[in-house]
Amino acid sequence: xxxxxxxxxxxxxxxxxxxxxxxxxxxxxxxxxxxxxxxxxxxxxxxxxxxxxxxxxxxxxxxxxxxxxxxxxxxxxxxxxxxxxxxxxxxxxxxxxxxxxxxxxxxxxxxxxxxxxxxxxxxxxxxxxxxxxxxxxxxxxxxxxxxxxxxxxxxxxxxxxxxxxxxxxxxxxxxxxxxxxxxxxxxxxxxxxxxxxxxxxxxxxxxxxxxxxxxxxxxxxxxxxxxxxxxxxxxxxxxxxxxxxxxxxxxxxxxxxxxxxxxxxxxxxxxxxxxxxxxxxxxxxxxxxxxxxxxxxxxxxxxxxxxxxxxxxxxxxxxxxxxxxxxxxxxxxxxxxxxxxxxxxxxxxxxxxxxxxxxxxxxxxxxxxxxxxxxxxxxxxxxxxxxxxxxxxxxxxxxxxxxxxxxxxxxxxxxxxxxxxxxxxxxxxxxxxxxxxxxxxxxxx
Numbered sequence: 001x002x003x004x005x006x007x008x009x010x011x012x013x014x015x016x017x018x019x020x021x022x023x024x025x026x027x028x029x030x031x032x033x034x035x036x037x038x039x040x041x042x043x044x045x046x047x048x049x050x051x052x053x054x055x056x057x058x059x060x061x062x063x064x065x066x067x068x069x070x071x072x073x074x075x076x077x078x079x080x081x082x083x084x085x086x087x088x089x090x091x092x093x094x095x096x097x098x099x100x101x102x103x104x105x106x107x108x109x110x111x112x113x114x115x116x117x118x119x120x121x122x123x124x125x126x127x128x129x130x131x132x133x134x135x136x137x138x139x140x141x142x143x144x145x146x147x148x149x150x151x152x153x154x155x156x157x158x159x160x161x162x163x164x165x166x167x168x169x170x171x172x173x174x175x176x177x178x179x180x181x182x183x184x185x186x187x188x189x190x191x192x193x194x195x196x197x198x199x200x201x202x203x204x205x206x207x208x209x210x211x212x213x214x215x216x217x218x219x220x221x222x223x224x225x226x227x228x229x230x231x232x233x234x235x236x237x238x239x240x241x242x243x244x245x246x247x248x249x250x251x252x253x254x255x256x257x258x259x260x261x262x263x264x265x266x267x268x269x270x271x272x273x274x275x276x277x278x279x280x281x282x283x284x285x286x287x288x289x290x291x292x293x294x295x296x297x298x299x300x301x302x303x304x305x306x307x308x309x310x311x312x313x314x315x316x317x318x319x320x321x322x323x324x325x326x327x328x329x330x331x332x333x334x335x336x337x338x339x340x341x342x343x344x345x346x347x348x349x350x351x352x353x354x355x356x357x358x359x360x361x362x363x364x365x366x367x368x369x370x371x372x373x374x375x376x377x378x379x380x381x382x383x384x385x386x387x388x389x390x391x392x393x394x395x396x397x398x399x400x401x402x403x404x405x406x407x408x409x410x411x412x413x414x415x416x417x418x419x420x421x422x423x424x425x426x427x428x429x430x431x432x433x434x435x436x437x438x439x440x441x442x443x444x445x
Contacts (some may be wrong), residue, residue, distance in 0.1 A: 010336055029073050030055045031438070033410070034065070036077040041084040041380035041401040046418050048180035052082060054408040055436075056398065057438035061404055075433070077412050078445060083375065084400050085128025085409030088358065089299050090278055090345025093154060094135040095192065100226065100265035100350035104170060108190050110138075110189045115140050118355060119151025123357050123429045128409040128436045129153040129399055131345070131386060132170075133218045133257060133278060134160035136191030138178060141213075141394070149443060151429040153409075155386055155396055157196040157218040158209035159261070161202060161245060166236040167224035167259055168193030179220060193220075199244040202237070206248040206256075216390040217249045221258040221274070225312070225320045226349060232282075232320045235265040242272035254392040257299065270294050275388055279303075279325035280344070286333055292338040297385050301333060301347045302364040303328045308357040310349050322397060332368040343385045344378040359424030366421050374418055408438040412445060 017429060022280040033052040040047065050062040053072065065147045068074065070086070095103055097118035098111055120139060122130065130152045132141075134143025137156040144151040150431040162168025166176070170187045178195075189192050191212075206217050223232040230236065246256050257276035258269040266277055270290055276297040277283075283291075291298060305325035312318045335342050339386065346361045348354050365374035386393065414432035415423035423430040434442040 028058070028071055029071060031075055031410070032063075032068060032072040033075050033077055034068075035079055036132070036412070037416075038082040038402055039084075039277060039372060039375060039379075040403060041383065046372075046416070050170070052402060052410070052437050054410075055434070057408055058139070059402060059410075061405060061406065062402070076265045078431075080432060080445075081413050081415060081417055082311055082402065083411050083413060083417060084379040084383075084402055084406075084432055085130045085411060085434070086126045086359075086362070086378045087386065087400050088122075088127050088346055089131045089343040089382045089385055090133050090301060090347045090376070091122075091127075092135050092347070093122075093130060093137040093140055093151075093351055095350060096348050096355055097352050098350065099134070099352065102297060103192070103350060105317060106184065111190070112136075112139065114352075116143065116149045119144060119149060121150050121355065123150050123434065123436065123441060124221035125356075126411050126413075126424075126431045127152050127358060128411075128434070129155070129382075131155040131157075131216070131382075133157050133259075133345075134321065138191075139260075142309075145394070147327070152436070153399070155194045155215040155344060155389060155394060156213060157216055157257070159188070159191050159198055159205070159206045159211050159215040159245070160218045160220060161194050161209070162199050162220040163241070164195055165229055165234050166195075167220040167227045167230055169195055169224070170227065171178070171228065173229075180197060197241075199240050203242045203244040203248050206245045208288070210252050210254075213394075215392045215394055216254050216276075217245055217256045218278075219245050219258050219269075219274075220260075221269045222260035222262050223320075224261075225317055226310070226326070228314065230318060230424045233262055235262065236260075236281060239268050239272045240275065242269060250302035252392055253390040255388045261327075266291065268330060270296055274387060276343075279347070281324045281331045283327075283331060283334065284336075285428075288334040288338050290306065292299075292340045295341065295412065296389075297341045297343055297346045298335055299327075299343050299385070300331060301345050302367075303347075304360050304364065306413065308354060308361060310347075310351045310354065329368075336369065341381065341384070342377050343382040344374075352444050359427055363421035363424045370418075371421050372418050381427060408435055410435040
């Protein structure tokens with residue numbers, strides 16, 4: 001395994017995919033961004049009258065306009081807006097840039113190489129951090145963090161943990177029944193999902209992902225759109241099984257997020273101690289009130305049955321997708337009414353042609369709230385969600401905010417974010433500078 005991973009990393013380096021612009025920069029000289037307005041990721045207004053000082057990989061201060069350190073590299077932002085690097089809280093780094101058929105059948109090396117290419121494109125769209133909620137992203141994370149390939153910070157979940165017949169069970173019916181000596185399925189061998197039944201098996205599966213380096217754990221608590229066998233209304237995993245995952249994660253100082261759409265599944269997950277509901281578009285008002293009362297996060301996606309929907313050719317999948325879309329508007333309304341902590345995510349999945357819509361999908365949040373409220377869900381609020389990983393967080397420092405001590409992930413945009421977010425659909429033309437970890441990875445000021 002180590003040899004194979006080294007070979008893949010070597011291929012990236014040999015083909016010149018390593019971000020040379022990062023290697024050329026010196027971390028010793030502070031950078032001072034001047035002539036700007038900024039959104040700090042939390043305060044719902046644009047601010048001015050300050051510069052932004054970066055030293056190493058940190059924002060070290062917001063000095064006044066006349067306070068310019070002598071040794072600083074001054075970057076004139078030309079009166080443009082500066083915002084924190086964007087965060088996608090529901091991303092699948094290794095599953096987004098390939099079709100479902102390819103993910104199920106192609107050589108794993110091809111899948112990882114496609115993921116490496118897409119990671120660079122993700123960063124160039126302004127997404128400096130993603131929470132990967134399912135898939136074998138550990139190798140990609142390592143390659144990015146070591147500067148071998150360009151890409152966002154990754155908070156990995158590892159394999160999605162699923163019951164038999166659950167949303168993570170991609171086996172064919174012809175592969176059943178499963179016996180104790182039955183080898184793992186292809187998807188399990190790749191690390192996409194892991195089938196575990198009973199509290200003891202869920203406990204082991206959770207601990208395995210933590211051993212691999214998971215920053216949080218993902219379980220499947222209800223039916224899904226992409227799977228063929230589990231109806232959308234099904235509740236998956238007993239509370240005891242869910243609680244096994246929660247207890248193992250809590251023992252490591254982190255948390256569990258759960259894929260689920262329906263009221264019954266959400267309530268069971270919350271009762272078991274799950275801290276983040278992924279999707280939840282079919283929740284009713286009483287369930288949302290329970291989420292709000294427990295302080296559970298809602299990782300919500302703008303599933304609207306539009307041109308950006310993940311493509312589905314099977315009639316069963318299409319019907320489930322439409323049902324979810326019909327609940328999306330009400331879900332946003334309920335989240336706002338009951339003040340549930342909300343974070344932006346896309347869940348672009350098995351959709352190579354749809355990856356470019358990542359920013360556009362954040363702009364859709366502005367249909368349900370003000371532009372800066374929407375931007376907060378992909379910056380300051382999403383950073384709070386990531387912070388639930390505690391000591392298991394891969395990166396030491398606050399994300400999604402422009403504040404002293406925060407990690408220096410910043411975008412300079414040719415737009416007024418308080419007026420609208422349509423500029424997110426043109427990252428190449430409207431995002432003029434991208435800084436990740438204090439290093440400039442795009443500069444077209």
